[in-house]
Amino acid sequence: MEKVNLSDKLDLFEDYWNPKIIGTLNGQHVKITKLKGEFIWHHHETEDELFLVLKGQLTLKLRDRDIVLDEGEFFIVLHGVEHKPVAAQEVHLLMFEPISTLNTGNVSNERTILEPPSI
Amino acid sequence: MEKVNLSDKLDLFEDYWNPKIIGTLNGQHVKITKLKGEFIWHHHETEDELFLVLKGQLTLKLRDRDIVLDEGEFFIVLHGVEHKPVAAQEVHLLMFEPISTLNTGNVSNERTILEPPSI
Numbered sequence: 001m002e003k004v005n006l007s008d009k010l011d012l013f014e015d016y017w018n019p020k021i022i023g024t025l026n027g028q029h030v031k032i033t034k035l036k037g038e039f040i041w042h043h044h045e046t047e048d049e050l051f052l053v054l055k056g057q058l059t060l061k062l063r064d065r066d067i068v069l070d071e072g073e074f075f076i077v078l079h080g081v082e083h084k085p086v087a088a089q090e091v092h093l094l095m096f097e098p099i100s101t102l103n104t105g106n107v108s109n110e111r112t113i114l115e116p117p118s119i
Numbered sequence: 120m121e122k123v124n125l126s127d128k129l130d131l132f133e134d135y136w137n138p139k140i141i142g143t144l145n146g147q148h149v150k151i152t153k154l155k156g157e158f159i160w161h162h163h164e165t166e167d168e169l170f171l172v173l174k175g176q177l178t179l180k181l182r183d184r185d186i187v188l189d190e191g192e193f194f195i196v197l198h199g200v201e202h203k204p205v206a207a208q209e210v211h212l213l214m215f216e217p218i219s220t221l222n223t224g225n226v227s228n229e230r231t232i233l234e235p236p237s238i
Binding site: 001003004005006007023024025026027028030047048049050067068069072073074075076078096097098 | 147
């Protein structure tokens with residue numbers, strides 16, 4: 001493989017809530033996405049997810065509290081934990097999660113991305 | 120868990136080549152370390168490793184080429200691939216790798232860290 005420049009990869013797309021795969025290792029994916037607005041409440045039955053903010057401010061709503069992440073901060077949502085990402089302004093996000101992870105977790109609807117593209 | 124601020128965690132230590140665990144998910148560790156100077160040639164029998172540069176410039180020497188990583192760039196060293204990290208100046212590094220990963224891989228010597236601390 002070649003090295004990956006995060007900024008260059010982020011320049012390749014403008015759509016929101018549409019994760020892109022930028023690395024694969026040990027059965028895990030490294031993904032990036034741009035977010036703006038509200039996502040849906042969901043959880044993942046077996047997969048833990050790491051959210052690292054590269055730009056902007058992301059609020060991860062949990063059922064009992066809000067986690068506010070600024071640039072250079074991450075949070076790990078353990079499997080089974082309901083969460084809802086909210087981005088008042090545009091957010092650039094890096095995620096580490098198992099290959100099997102669906103963006104909408106236990107929910108299947110029009111926002112579900114079954115096969116995220118590799119870029 | 121609480122959120123993790125990478126800059127705050129990096130302020131907690133000054134030693135080189137001594138990885139610290141800052142997150143655990145899906146059988147993987149998120150680690151940070153500071154590097155300066157040369158490490159040793161080694162490989163990992165089963166573990167792939169991701170190296171993301173947070174500050175400085177890291178050269179990952181492979182047997183057939185050098186990978187030069189600047190801030191915001193990562194490289195995945197697949198299992199079995201010999202590598203030697205070199206940091207001419209101080210580098211701050213984030214790593215994502217299986218819990219079983221030893222810093223010196225197949226080599227056991229005075230630089231081996233058997234149980235990296237969590238910070």
